[in-house]
Amino acid sequence: xxxxxxxxxxxxxxxxxxxxxxxxxxxxxxxxxxxxxxxxxxxxxxxxxxxxxxxxxxxxxxxxxxxxxxxxxxxxxxxxxxxxxxxxxxxxxxxxxxxxxxxxxxxxxxxxxxxxxxxxxxxxxxxxxxxxxxxxxxxxxxxxxxxxxxxxxxxxxxxxxxxxxxxxxxxxxxxxx
Amino acid sequence: xxxxxxxxxxxxxxxxxxxxxxxxxxxxxxxxxxxxxxxxxxxxxxxxxxxxxxxxxxxxxxxxxxxxxxxxxxxxxxxxxxxxxxxxxxxxxxxxxxxxxxxxxxxxxxxxxxxxxxxxxxxxxxxxxxxxxxxxxxxxxxxxxxxxxxxxxxxxxxxxxxxxxxxxxxxxxxxxx
DNA sequence: CGCAGGATTGATATTACTCAACCGTGGTGG
DNA sequence: CCACCACGGTTGAGTAATATCAATCCTGCG
Numbered sequence: 001x002x003x004x005x006x007x008x009x010x011x012x013x014x015x016x017x018x019x020x021x022x023x024x025x026x027x028x029x030x031x032x033x034x035x036x037x038x039x040x041x042x043x044x045x046x047x048x049x050x051x052x053x054x055x056x057x058x059x060x061x062x063x064x065x066x067x068x069x070x071x072x073x074x075x076x077x078x079x080x081x082x083x084x085x086x087x088x089x090x091x092x093x094x095x096x097x098x099x100x101x102x103x104x105x106x107x108x109x110x111x112x113x114x115x116x117x118x119x120x121x122x123x124x125x126x127x128x129x130x131x132x133x134x135x136x137x138x139x140x141x142x143x144x145x146x147x148x149x150x151x152x153x154x155x156x157x158x159x160x161x162x163x164x165x166x167x168x169x170x171x172x173x174x175x176x177x
Numbered sequence: 178x179x180x181x182x183x184x185x186x187x188x189x190x191x192x193x194x195x196x197x198x199x200x201x202x203x204x205x206x207x208x209x210x211x212x213x214x215x216x217x218x219x220x221x222x223x224x225x226x227x228x229x230x231x232x233x234x235x236x237x238x239x240x241x242x243x244x245x246x247x248x249x250x251x252x253x254x255x256x257x258x259x260x261x262x263x264x265x266x267x268x269x270x271x272x273x274x275x276x277x278x279x280x281x282x283x284x285x286x287x288x289x290x291x292x293x294x295x296x297x298x299x300x301x302x303x304x305x306x307x308x309x310x311x312x313x314x315x316x317x318x319x320x321x322x323x324x325x326x327x328x329x330x331x332x333x334x335x336x337x338x339x340x341x342x343x344x345x346x347x348x349x350x351x352x353x354x
Numbered sequence: 355c356g357c358a359g360g361a362t363t364g365a366t367a368t369t370a371c372t373c374a375a376c377c378g379t380g381g382t383g384g
Numbered sequence: 385c386c387a388c389c390a391c392g393g394t395t396g397a398g399t400a401a402t403a404t405c406a407a408t409c410c411t412g413c414g
Contacts, residue, residue: 025276035272043205046265054271080257085250087264088223094271097210099202102210104403106370134393138322142279147370149394175223281371283402311361321403326362 003044003057003065010047012067013083016040019063020121020131024139025055034140036093037120039111043086046070061167093120097140106147107154111175113141131167180234180242182223187224193217197298197308201316202232204302211317213270214297220263223247230261237308238344274317274353276349283324284331288352290318308344 003014003021016038023036023044038044045053048070054092073079093116098168115126121129130137134145139146155161160173178199180191193215196214200213200221212232215221222230225247250256270293277289291305298306307314318325330339337350 025272026278027279031279033276035275046261046268050266054269074257074261080244084223084251084261084264087261087268088228091223091264091267091271092231094268094275095202098212098271098274098278099204099210101275102204102208102316104319104369133391139279142281144371145393146372146395150370153394281401307409310359321363323363323404324402330362 001061003059003063004053005056006054008053009049010045010051011049011052011070011174013046013070013073014044014057015066015068016042016044017064017066020060020129021057021063021065022060022132022136022140023055023057032139033142035097035115036090037140039121041084042089046087046090048074051073060136101142105177106143106151107175109141109143109177110137110148110151113137114169114171114175126171127164128169128171129167130169178236180236180240181230181234182233183231184232186226187222187228187230188226188247190223190250192243193221193222194241194243194247197237197306198234198240199237199309199313199317200232200234209316210319211313212274214266214293214317215237216298218258219266223260223267225251237313252318262268263324278319282354283320283328284352284354286318286320287314287325287328289345290314291348291352303348304341305346305348306344307346 006025018040021038021042021044022034023038024032024034024104026032037060042068044065044099047053048154068079096112096116096172100109103109103112115129118125118128121131123129132140135146136146137143138145152161153176155171156163160171160175161172162172183202195217198215198219198221198317199211200215201211203209206271214237221234222229222232223243245256250260270281273289273293277286277293280286287326294307295302295305298308300306311319311325314320314325315322329338332352333340337352340347341347
């Protein structure tokens with residue numbers, strides 16, 4: 001379940017081969033904020049031997065993780081370029097995340113969230129795997145689980161969203177109101 | 178004022194020597210979201226010659242910017258390490274940003290925001306430069322400018338925060354309620 | 355002097371949070 | 385086999401907080 005914890009030392013870079021992983025932090029007041037999502041091909045952190053990770057990584061599904069020594073990866077220019085590309089991807093995703101959280105309405109936030117999930121974990125655009133509990137979605141979006149639940153219920157009533165199975169939804173129309 | 182725009186090609190990495198810069202995106206609905214803040218020593222993006230930046234960079238204060246060719250920077254292992262370190266810093270800041278935006282109350286959000294400003298632009302911990310308009314603070318935190326204004330007014334009434342000059346505040350006590 | 359841009363303040367409405375009850379399911383143990 | 389429990393999810397009612405709309409203030413500048 002847990003892949004690494006805040007405080008663990010770096011030096012070895014974990015790469016997701018299969019499955020999905022969430023990264024989160026715990027605030028002083030106990031509030032959990034999910035700060036990142038990773039799927040196949042993604043590196044989970046970038047700390048060298050002198051670094052320490054400051055978040056928790058937990059598997060959302062069954063996962064295979066490979067571990068690479070940071071020094072070796074950065075020594076070779078080809079793999080170093082891959083690491084840099086990965087970091088660029090992380091920055092781009094964090095910024096989408098920020099953009100999503102800047103939305104003032106819960107509906108817009110969750111519509112953006114579904115876009116992100118589709119891009120991160122989705123095969124085709126409108127079939128969206130959702131291996132997260134309502135609480136986890138809330139901790140990702142900065143909403144409450146009740147608001148998440150109500151918004152999904154509304155979308156299902158409006159036929160914009162249909163549940164395929166326990167962890168998959170299909171969206172028919174743009175979700176944003 | 179504008180340092181680069183969404184759509185500009187990469188290849189040359191801008192580094193802030195002095196001053197402060199904001200990075201922002203514009204959503205389809207016109208909403209502006211500030212996604213990053215950079216101060217002296219920070220690189221503003223990491224796009225190689227094949228990349229394109231997807232946000233806008235605008236100076237918040239008078240600025241000096243130096244430009245480095247990406248290929249040269251990455252060829253040398255010493256400067257490459259600096260670039261990676263910079264990317265790590267960006268990721269860490271974006272995550273603090275996300276964490277801040279996960280706070281449910283405006284007061285908590287803005288207290289976190291002040292912490293971030295202190296770390297990004299501050300000399301000592303409690304003297305906080307704030308070269309942003311209320312609207313820009315709102316676009317950073319995901320609040321409205323009225324809420325920002327009211328919260329600052331409340332803090333000043335409570336003597337937790339005092340304005341030193343047009344762009345500097347001093348905080349006396351923890352701002353979080 | 356008048357104007358423009360940012361900032362403040364007020365009144366109101368909406369929206370999401372909070373608290374709480376209840377449902378459904380899967381697992382465990384008697 | 386069934387009772388019970390734990391956990392996630394749904395739904396409802398009420399409240400508190402912030403967005404919204406609008407008027408006014410302040411300051412620097414032309």
